[in-house]
Amino acid sequence: AQSVTQPDIHITVSEGASLELRCNYSYGATPYLFWYVQSPGQGLQLLLKYFSGDTLVQGIKGFEAEFKRSQSSFNLRKPSVHWSDAAEYFCAVGALGGATNKLIFGTGTLLAVQP
Amino acid sequence: EPEVTQTPSHQVTQMGQEVILRCVPISNHLYFYWYRQILGQKVEFLVSFYNNEISEKSEIFDDQFSVERPDGSNFTLKIRSTKLEDSAMYFCASSLAGDFVDEQFFGPGTRLTVL
Numbered sequence: 001a002q003s004v005t006q007p008d009i010h011i012t013v014s015e016g017a018s019l020e021l022r023c024n025y026s027y028g029a030t031p032y033l034f035w036y037v038q039s040p041g042q043g044l045q046l047l048l049k050y051f052s053g054d055t056l057v058q059g060i061k062g063f064e065a066e067f068k069r070s071q072s073s074f075n076l077r078k079p080s081v082h083w084s085d086a087a088e089y090f091c092a093v094g095a096l097g098g099a100t101n102k103l104i105f106g107t108g109t110l111l112a113v114q115p
Numbered sequence: 116e117p118e119v120t121q122t123p124s125h126q127v128t129q130m131g132q133e134v135i136l137r138c139v140p141i142s143n144h145l146y147f148y149w150y151r152q153i154l155g156q157k158v159e160f161l162v163s164f165y166n167n168e169i170s171e172k173s174e175i176f177d178d179q180f181s182v183e184r185p186d187g188s189n190f191t192l193k194i195r196s197t198k199l200e201d202s203a204m205y206f207c208a209s210s211l212a213g214d215f216v217d218e219q220f221f222g223p224g225t226r227l228t229v230l
């Protein structure tokens with residue numbers, strides 16, 4: 001069965017430091033992979049997605065993620081974190097089937113940014 | 116920018132009561148979804164809806180749950196007789212198409228507390 005694991009529940013980084021949030025997935029075929037961010041009081045916002053092609057994907061807000069099939073990973077990175085990046089980050093895999101497709105999420109990683 | 120809205124932001128109810136969670140998807144979207152997140156757990160798919168019928172539902176979505184698009188703009192999730200374990204954050208989402216090429220846009224969620 002498809003699943004997503006985000007091993008880090010809570011991460012704290014200093015403003016200006018680099019960031020890497022980990023995501024591992026389990027999926028039989030080539031996965032559709034997503035990172036969403038949720039700021040307090042806001043909905044889940046798509047940061048980036050990977051379907052095929054270049055394994056390094058650029059997203060909004062300066063984020064990027066790299067698909068590594070051999071490691072079943074899709075880690076999210078940002079070279080320099082801003083205080084406004086404090087939020088909860090969700091990795092998801094798209095499960096195909098039927099007339100619609102659903103997202104399977106990890107438990108999320110809560111990012112705190114220290115000044 | 117168009118967005119998905121959800122009301123109420125927080126609903127408190129007594130066990131056994133019926134609740135209706137409301138969502139207004141983005142106006143030209145055709146596919147609608149409900150997900151939920153129990154505190155500390157993964158965001159889970161509940162149901163997808165297209166062309167006025169359920170496309171897919173998870174095993175969580177039992178006979179106590181129902182969805183409806185009553186007036187062409189709202190999309191509701193009804194829980195007939197709430198249980199303590201229904202306490203969760205419920206997210207509504209919508210998309211233009213049912214594949215992953217088109218993004219699923221999420222609302223800010225309704226936090227349901229069952230006492």
